[in-house]
Amino acid sequence: MSGSTALLEVAGLHASYGQAEVLHGIDFHVEPGEVVVILGANGAGKTTTLRAICQMCTTRGSIGFDGHQLGGRATTEVVRRGIAHVPQGRGTFPDLTVEENLEVGAYVRKDKEVASDLSRWFEVFPRLAERRHLSAGSLSGGEQQMLAVARALMGRPRLLLLDEPSLGLAPIIVQDLFRRLDAINAEQGVTMLVVEQNASVAFEVADRAYVLEAGRIALSGTADELRHDDAVRRAYLGY
Amino acid sequence: MATALDTEGINDQLRSGLASIERFGSRRARNLGLLALFLVLFSIYAVYDGGLRLYAQRLVDAMDNGFVYSAMALALVLIYKATGVINFAQGNMAMFGTFIAYVIIVEQGLPVAIGILVAMAISALAAAVIERLFIRPFDPSNHLALTIVTLSWFLILAALAGVIWAYDPKAFPTPFPGGKNDFFDLGGVRIRYESIGIWLTVLVVVALVTLLLKRTKIGLAFRSVSSNLESSRLVGIHIGRTLQFGWALAAAVGTLAGCLIARVTYLDPNFMGRVLVYSFAAATLGGLDSLGGAVIGGVLIGMAETMLSGYVGFIGSELALAGALVVIVVILLVKPSGLFGSTRVERV
Numbered sequence: 001m002s003g004s005t006a007l008l009e010v011a012g013l014h015a016s017y018g019q020a021e022v023l024h025g026i027d028f029h030v031e032p033g034e035v036v037v038i039l040g041a042n043g044a045g046k047t048t049t050l051r052a053i054c055q056m057c058t059t060r061g062s063i064g065f066d067g068h069q070l071g072g073r074a075t076t077e078v079v080r081r082g083i084a085h086v087p088q089g090r091g092t093f094p095d096l097t098v099e100e101n102l103e104v105g106a107y108v109r110k111d112k113e114v115a116s117d118l119s120r121w122f123e124v125f126p127r128l129a130e131r132r133h134l135s136a137g138s139l140s141g142g143e144q145q146m147l148a149v150a151r152a153l154m155g156r157p158r159l160l161l162l163d164e165p166s167l168g169l170a171p172i173i174v175q176d177l178f179r180r181l182d183a184i185n186a187e188q189g190v191t192m193l194v195v196e197q198n199a200s201v202a203f204e205v206a207d208r209a210y211v212l213e214a215g216r217i218a219l220s221g222t223a224d225e226l227r228h229d230d231a232v233r234r235a236y237l238g239y
Numbered sequence: 240m241a242t243a244l245d246t247e248g249i250n251d252q253l254r255s256g257l258a259s260i261e262r263f264g265s266r267r268a269r270n271l272g273l274l275a276l277f278l279v280l281f282s283i284y285a286v287y288d289g290g291l292r293l294y295a296q297r298l299v300d301a302m303d304n305g306f307v308y309s310a311m312a313l314a315l316v317l318i319y320k321a322t323g324v325i326n327f328a329q330g331n332m333a334m335f336g337t338f339i340a341y342v343i344i345v346e347q348g349l350p351v352a353i354g355i356l357v358a359m360a361i362s363a364l365a366a367a368v369i370e371r372l373f374i375r376p377f378d379p380s381n382h383l384a385l386t387i388v389t390l391s392w393f394l395i396l397a398a399l400a401g402v403i404w405a406y407d408p409k410a411f412p413t414p415f416p417g418g419k420n421d422f423f424d425l426g427g428v429r430i431r432y433e434s435i436g437i438w439l440t441v442l443v444v445v446a447l448v449t450l451l452l453k454r455t456k457i458g459l460a461f462r463s464v465s466s467n468l469e470s471s472r473l474v475g476i477h478i479g480r481t482l483q484f485g486w487a488l489a490a491a492v493g494t495l496a497g498c499l500i501a502r503v504t505y506l507d508p509n510f511m512g513r514v515l516v517y518s519f520a521a522a523t524l525g526g527l528d529s530l531g532g533a534v535i536g537g538v539l540i541g542m543a544e545t546m547l548s549g550y551v552g553f554i555g556s557e558l559a560l561a562g563a564l565v566v567i568v569v570i571l572l573v574k575p576s577g578l579f580g581s582t583r584v585e586r587v
Contacts, residue, residue, distance in 0.1 A: 054473065079475035087473065095466040095581075096459075104463045107456075108475035155474065 007032045007159055007191055008053070012061035015045070015052035022048040024215040025061065030159065030193050035185050037202040037223070038195045039236055040212035046195035047088055049212065050161045053193075054078050054085050066158070080108050084157035088164050090144040092151065094137030098128050101136050101147055105154030114154070121150040124180065142173035149177075153184070159191050166198040174198065178205050199236035203227045211236075270578055274539075285550055295428045297549050298542065303434050303503070304517070305541020306441040310496035311518035312525065312533035313445060314489040320465045320528045321485045324385045328369075328392035329493050330515030334508060335396050336362035336494025337411070337501050338404055344412055351414040355498045359491040366490030370483045379468060379478070400508035408510075411501035437499050444492060445534050452530075457484055465528075513560060517544060520563040523570050526580020536578065540566065 006029040015023040022045045030036045040046045052059045055075050063070040070078050079085070084105075093101050102121065106114045122129035125146045131139060136147055145165055152160055165181070166174040182205040184190055195212075196202040203209070209226045211219040219226065226232045285294045311333065318326040336358050344354035369392065377384050415421075415436030422431040452458035460481045464471045472478060496518075497511055504510045521540040525532025540563060548559045570577060 056469075056472075075472045076475050076477055079473060085473045087469065091467065091470040091473065093463050093466040093470060096462060100459060100462075104459055104471075104474050104476075107460065107463075151474070 005031060006064075007066060008193065009064040010053075010062065011064075013049075013052060013063060014060040015048050016058050017048075022057075022215055023052060026212070026215070026217050028210050028217060028220070030191060032158075032191055033185075033189050034207045035181075035192045035194065035205050037199075037206040037209040038193070038212050039197070039199050039202065039209060039226075039232070040195070041197065041235075043214075044212045045215045046197075046212055047163055050085060050087075050163050050193070050195060053161060054083065079155070082156075082158035083161060084152035084155045084159070085161040086148045086152045086163060086165065088167060090141075090148045092136040092139075092144050092147050094135060096136055097133050098136055098139070098147060099132040101151050102128075102154050105151035106156075108155060117154055117156070121153060124184070125150050142169050142177070145169060145173075145177060146180075149181070149184075153188075153190065157190070159193065162192060162194040164196055164198075165194065166196060166201060174201055178202075181205055197236070199232070267579075270574070274578070281546070285546065288550060292427045295426070297545050299428055299430055299434065301542040301545035302538060303437050303541070304500065304544060305538035306438050307496050307500040307514065307537070308517045308521045308540050309534040309537025310441045310444060310492055310499070311514055312521035312537045313448065313530060314493040314496070315518060315522045316525075316527060316530055316533040317448075317485050317489040317492070319522070320530075321461060321482055322379060322382075322385065324382050324389065325519075325527075326389045326489070327386065327515075328389045328396065329489065330511040330518075331393050331396035331400070331508075332362060332366060332369075332490050333493035333497035333514075334511040335365075335400055336490065337497035337506060337511075338400055340494070340498050341404075341409060341411060341501075341506055345409075351412050355414060355495065358498065359494045362490040362494040363487035366486040367483050370486040371479075374482070374486070375479045379482075397508050404508065406507055406509075408505035408507045411498070411506045413502045414498075417502065433502075440495070440499065441534075444495060445530070448488065448492065449530065451488070457481065461485055516560060517541070517563050520566045522577075523567050524577055526577030528581060529577070529579040532577055532579030 008030040010029065011027045012025045013023055013027070014021060014025055026045075026049070028036070028038070038046055038049060048057060051057050053063055053065075053070065055070060055073055055078055059071055061071070065078075065081060065083065068081065070081070093104060096104065099118070102118055103114070106117065122132070127143055128147055128150060131143065136144060139147060149162070149165070162181075165177055169177065178201050181192065181194075185192055185205065194202060194206070203223045203226070206223040208222050209220070210217050211226070211232060219229065219232065221229070227237075282294065285297075311329070314329050314333075315326060318324065318329070339361050340354045340358035343349050343357055344351050347354075349357075373388055373392070374385060377388065379385075413433050413436075415433040417431075417433045421433065422429045424430075452462055460471070460476045461484060463474070463476060464478055464481050468478065471481075496514070500514060501510065504513070517540050518537065521536035522533050523536070524539060525534070525536030543562060543566065544559045547554045547562050554562065
């Protein structure tokens with residue numbers, strides 16, 4: 001829990017849209033290499049938490065990323081510091097081809113390895129390779145989510161934010177997606193912060209989890225602890 | 240057995256292929272078919288009415304204005320695609336740019352082509368400044384405010400040009416051979432070298448703009464911003480700078496269009512108003528978010544203009560402008576996405 005080792009250290013974070021405050025002072029942190037899940041019902045503030053990190057809403061409090069404060073910076077600058085955000089509802093570029101979507105993902109990079117990363121992610125997501133010249137808007141929901149993840153990874157982020165990746169996908173596709181996320185975390189060491197309503201699948205990849213209720217952290221612990229917590233079981237696992 | 244299975248497989252592939260062609264292509268094919276049918280019927284009438292040679296000559300003449308409308312429509316579509324806003328100032332930005340070319344060419348005595356190129360560069364620079372100072376401070380999703388800003392610039396530039404250069408029409412030179420005898424005869428139809436110059440210039444510019452958008456990093460960023468603003472921010476694209484690039488590019492293309500048509504229309508602070516209305520019609524006809532559609536729309540509108548005033552006795556050149564407005568209204572009413580525009584479908 002020491003602030004010196006955490007990649008992302010959030011303390012006393014308030015976030016609001018205009019007059020409406022959605023987050024009322026939350027604390028959490030993400031260690032390098034971890035997968036951390038934030039669980040919560042609709043309207044709890046999950047999406048806002050991710051948007052607050054990327055400075056897409058008004059924030060108060062401390063958001064430390066790798067020793068730098070993100071508060072008050074432009075979204076573009078947050079991204080350039082190494083945070084990739086896969087927004088809810090995919091966030092792909094429907095008019096661009098699959099390949100162009102991935103190239104845009106590497107927009108902030110200046111190194112020469114973009115092409116080799118491209119072929120690496122095409123290996124991980126062969127469906128995307130088959131469809132590389134089609135427009136992203138013509139892909140299925142599951143393929144678009146894969147594309148959104150791959151596009152985010154093209155930026156070689158140190159922290160990947162995923163906003164309800166399971167939303168609107170068939171259960172078998174959700175399983176597949178989370179298995180890939182788990183593999184990417186294990187093999188490439190990408191740190192992830194995932195917000196989800198689908199707790200059962202999220203617990204399979206998570207190291208630790210937080211439960212967000214009405215803009216406050218209600219519970220926190222390792223994935224195993226929370227999986228067996230009675231309240232979490234009833235509210236999010238449904239048994 | 241094996242062969243039977245194979246044919247079945249091929250049949251299946253054919254069937255699914257045909258089905259997908261039907262799904263994606265049938266609407267567009269029908270629209271284009273109707274358009275082609277109309278053009279053929281009109282051609283028959285026109286040839287019957289005034290003879291083949293007159294019709295062919297008018298067709299050729301119509302292309303001059305048509306390609307200029309194409310260029311202007313391209314400029315409008317560039318901005319509209321990226322911002323969702325129609326830039327009403329586009330016409331008068333082009334007018335101002337053409338006056339700058341006039342100063343360089345006629346008053347300073349530089350070669351015509353160089354004058355036009357320098358004026359295009361100055362226009363691009365000025366548009367970038369306007370974008371930075373008057374467009375970027377606004378929320379990009381506040382389309383109404385942005386439209387009002389472009390309308391203000393439409394008026395400001397017109398007034399400014401009036402103060403600086405007054406309202407008497409000025410002759411503008413052409414960069415191409417434009418003398419009385421600079422044409423060749425093709426089966427009795429006069430094709431002027433200047434016409435060919437205009438057509439080729441616009442086509443080259445369209446090709447260059449397309450290459451710029453498809454092959455460069457800033458072009459990719461521009462198309463990303465056009466496609467999804469929020470995600471563009473999330474991959475680290477500088478939205479403001481990217482839109483600024485679009486404004487500069489559109490202004491340069493607009494100034495070129497102004498310089499290509501000014502010899503025919505003469506140059507005064509209101510000369511682009513008419514061109515702008517035709518270009519709106521062209522962009523609407525082509526589908527407001529399709530670059531290729533803008534180019535084809537421009538040529539079609541140019542033809543409609545010439546043919547209406549040529550063959551429909553009571554219309555004349557003033558009413559032809561009203562014809563362009565009718566085109567705009569009818570398309571917005573019947574098929575808002577135009578001939579080539581995209582009706583956006585997003586899966587959720």
